[in-house]
Amino acid sequence: MNWAGLYTVLSGVNRHSTAIGRIWLSVIFIFRIMVLVVAAESVWGDEKSAFTCNTQQPGCNSVCYDHFFPVSHIRLWALQLILVTTPALLVAMHVAYQQHQEKKLLVLTGHADAKHMEEVKKHKMRISGSLWWTYVCSVVFRLLFEAVFMYIFYMLYPGYQMMRLVKCEAYPCPNIVDCFISRPTEKTIFTVFMLVTSSICIVLNMAELVYLVVRACARRGEHNSNPSSGKSSFYGHKLSSEYKQNEINQLLTEQDGSLKDMLRRNPGLQEKGDRCSAC
Amino acid sequence: MDWGALHTILGGVNKHSTSIGKIWLTVLFIFRIMILVVAAERVWGDEQDDFVCNTLQPGCKNVCYDHFFPISHIRLWALQLIFVSTPALLVAMHVAYRRHEKKRQFRKGDQKCEYKDIEEIRRQRFHIDGSLWWTYTSSIFFRLVFEAVFMYAFYFMYDGFRMPRLMKCSAWPCPNTVDCFVSRPTEKTVFTIFMIAVSSICILLNVAELCYLLAKFFLRRSKKAGNAKHQPNHENKEETKQNEMNELISDSCQNTVIGFTS
Numbered sequence: 001m002n003w004a005g006l007y008t009v010l011s012g013v014n015r016h017s018t019a020i021g022r023i024w025l026s027v028i029f030i031f032r033i034m035v036l037v038v039a040a041e042s043v044w045g046d047e048k049s050a051f052t053c054n055t056q057q058p059g060c061n062s063v064c065y066d067h068f069f070p071v072s073h074i075r076l077w078a079l080q081l082i083l084v085t086t087p088a089l090l091v092a093m094h095v096a097y098q099q100h101q102e103k104k105l106l107v108l109t110g111h112a113d114a115k116h117m118e119e120v121k122k123h124k125m126r127i128s129g130s131l132w133w134t135y136v137c138s139v140v141f142r143l144l145f146e147a148v149f150m151y152i153f154y155m156l157y158p159g160y161q162m163m164r165l166v167k168c169e170a171y172p173c174p175n176i177v178d179c180f181i182s183r184p185t186e187k188t189i190f191t192v193f194m195l196v197t198s199s200i201c202i203v204l205n206m207a208e209l210v211y212l213v214v215r216a217c218a219r220r221g222e223h224n225s226n227p228s229s230g231k232s233s234f235y236g237h238k239l240s241s242e243y244k245q246n247e248i249n250q251l252l253t254e255q256d257g258s259l260k261d262m263l264r265r266n267p268g269l270q271e272k273g274d275r276c277s278a279c
Numbered sequence: 280m281d282w283g284a285l286h287t288i289l290g291g292v293n294k295h296s297t298s299i300g301k302i303w304l305t306v307l308f309i310f311r312i313m314i315l316v317v318a319a320e321r322v323w324g325d326e327q328d329d330f331v332c333n334t335l336q337p338g339c340k341n342v343c344y345d346h347f348f349p350i351s352h353i354r355l356w357a358l359q360l361i362f363v364s365t366p367a368l369l370v371a372m373h374v375a376y377r378r379h380e381k382k383r384q385f386r387k388g389d390q391k392c393e394y395k396d397i398e399e400i401r402r403q404r405f406h407i408d409g410s411l412w413w414t415y416t417s418s419i420f421f422r423l424v425f426e427a428v429f430m431y432a433f434y435f436m437y438d439g440f441r442m443p444r445l446m447k448c449s450a451w452p453c454p455n456t457v458d459c460f461v462s463r464p465t466e467k468t469v470f471t472i473f474m475i476a477v478s479s480i481c482i483l484l485n486v487a488e489l490c491y492l493l494a495k496f497f498l499r500r501s502k503k504a505g506n507a508k509h510q511p512n513h514e515n516k517e518e519t520k521q522n523e524m525n526e527l528i529s530d531s532c533q534n535t536v537i538g539f540t541s
Contacts, residue, residue, distance in 0.1 A: 007284060022372075030285070030365055037281055039357045050327060054337040054452070164342055165452075178452065180338030182327065185349040193358075 003033050006085060013088045016095050016125050020208040021139075024201060028085060031197045036077055040190050043183055044074045050182030057172055064168035064179045070156060073187070077194060080149040084201070087138035087145075094134040095125050127212070128219075136212055143205045146198060153195075160195060162187040282312050285364060292367045294404055295374050295411075299488040300419075303481060307364060310477045315356055319470050322463055323353045329462030336452055343448035343459045349436060352467070356474060359429035363481070366418035366425075373414040374405055407492070408499075416492055423485050426478060433475070440475055442467040 007029060014022055051065045102120045127135050153160070162184040169176045181187075286308055293304055326348070332340045407415050433440065442464040449456040461467070 004281075004284060019372075019376075026368060030288075030361065030368075034281070034285065034361060035358070038361075039354045043351070043354060046327060050341060052337050052341055164345060165338070178338060180341040180452075182341055183345055183348075183351075185345050186351060186354065189350055190354075 003037060006082070007033075009092075010085055010088055013092045013095075016091060016127070017088075018127065018208060018211060020204055020211060024204040024208065025088075027197065027201055027204065028081065032077075032194065032201075033081055035190075035193065035197075036074070036081070040077070040194070041074055043186050043190055044072060046182055047072060051179065052182075053168065053173070053177050053179040055173060055177045057174055057177075060168070060170075060173040060177060061179075063170045064166070064173060064177065067168060067170050068166050068179070073153075073157070073191060076149065076153060076156075080145065080198075083145045083149070084142050087141040090138045090141075091131070091135050094131055098125060098131065132212065132216060136209065139205055139209050139212070143202060143209070146202050146205070150195070150198060150202075157191075160188070160191050162191065282316060285361075286312075288371075289364055289367055292371045292374075295370060295407070296367075297407065297488055297491060299484055299491060303484040303488065304367075306477065306481055306484065307360070311356075311474065311481075312360055314470075314473070314477075315353070315360070319356070319474070320353055322466050322470055323351060325462055326351060330459065331462075332448065332453070332457050332459040334453060334457045336454055336457075339448070339450075339453035339457060340459070342450045343446070343453060343457065346448060346450050347446050347459070352433075352437075352471060355429065355433060355436075359425070359478075362425040362429070363422050366421040369418045369421075370411070370415050373411055377405055377411065412492065412496065416489065419485050419489050419492070423482060423489070426482050426485070430475070430478060437471075440468070440471050442471065 010025060010029075014025055017025065047069070048065055051061065053061050053064055055061075099120055103117060106116050106120065125131060162181060164181060164184045166179050166181065167176050168179050289304060289308075293301055296304065327344055330340060330344045332343055334340075405411060442461060444461060444464045446459045446461065447456050448459050
């Protein structure tokens with residue numbers, strides 16, 4: 001399991017994201033993960049071996065390095081990227097659950113041929129109802145993780161700048177010892193770059209949150225202003241999908257032939273309907 | 280996530296590029312990214328370990344290396360290649376949006392939609408016209424800007440693209456002026472010149488592609504303007520033909536009916 005594996009997992013989620021979500025994912029993979037792997041890792045590669053202190057006291061080098069770099073930038077970024085990308089898996093799980101429900105319904109209504117099963121797998125889920133809440137939670141968690149890591153970075157490495165020289169007086173160093181960091185300017189450049197991309201990602205997440213909330217309010221407003229058309233568009237959809245969900249639940253718990261008959265009598269429930277239409 | 284993944288992402292965009300765009304992508308991946316990965320990274324691999332200064336003063340080597348190489352060539356090239364290849368994603372996003380719209384039309388059963396099935400929409404190659412033309416042209420423009428910016432950054436930082444053998448350093452804590460020796464300077468100079476040359480070729484290809492797109496745009500415009508002049512006469516001719524055909528059809532129908540009834 002490496003970054004490529006994570007990319008495979010998250011590409012699947014991409015299909016059910018909003019446009020801003022897809023841009024966010026591209027920024028994460030190209031400007032953060034890729035830069036980390038192809039460039040930043042080699043800059044920090046010799047951070048310990050090239051950390052030199054002006055002393056011959058054994059152990060002083062190690063102790064001073066540990067004092068000034070409790071967790072290396074590279075590891076912090078790797079953790080940040082993993083934690084920031086994983087809330088998208090909540091959405092993936094919810095989508096998988098919904099697809100599973102649809103497949104079960106297909107099986108029970110006797111439409112379980114390969115073509116319909118493929119259609120269930122391939123069609124894009126609309127971000128509404130409970131999926132909307134899951135999606136919003138995942139965006140909130142992303143924001144939270146980004147903010148927490150930015151704060152940790154600031155606490156551990158105030159000012160985000162890498163100094164050329166640090167003065168160390170931890171035991172067993174005799175008195176105050178000058179220690180020199182390897183490639184400080186290059187490290188500062190990459191730290192600032194990663195900080196900027198992190199801020200861009202925060203802005204994208206906030207924009208996505210605002211977009212989702214505005215869309216939900218707009219839909220609600222449409223329903224309130226046009227109750228008659230609302231029934232057929234939003235609430236109609238909602239009611240029919242709730243009705244469908246109740247039917248599915250009954251079918252799954254009882255799996256009674258009489259219920260199957262009821263389904264057959266109501267052909268509208270057997271059709272895919274507007275749930276699977278283009279979103 | 281590495282160069283291979285970037286290749287996969289950009290390979291998809293290739294289908295909707297012009298021929299010059301496809302050549303540019305090939306040059307980018309073979310002569311720049313591949314050279315970077317298989318050759319240049321080895322040359323610069325020991326840049327700090329083998330950077331030797333004529334002093335025993337601890338820290339002097341670190342400080343002098345940092346002074347002369349604020350950012351390594353390899354990292355600058357990696358950043359340049361990432362930035363230069365990403366505008367193509369704008370085009371990919373626009374194409375995906377168009378496909379999505381066509382699929383929507385198809386699903387609604389729009390009569391104007393000329394596709395037979397979803398698969399055809401997925402496989403179809405879009406012509407670079409309308410708003411896609413603007414997106415494509417913007418992406419080329421951004422590519423050019425990024426290439427130019429990075430070439431300038433290189434020139435500014437390394438004063439002329441040549442790697443000297445010896446550098447004189449007097450940064451603290453080095454005592455007085457100290458001689459520092461760079462590892463593999465000639466090989467580094469050769470690769471730097473090679474990468475600069477290929478970068479210039481890419482700039483030329485981008486400029487050519489931009490000119491090609493502009494020329495195509497103006498040609499199309501002049502064709503449309505020319506057609507618009509002839510359009511009214513043409514339309515009238517079409518209408519009269521259609522009217523004649525309709526009359527003929529209705530006449531023949533009547534004759535047939537009369538024939539049957541008699």
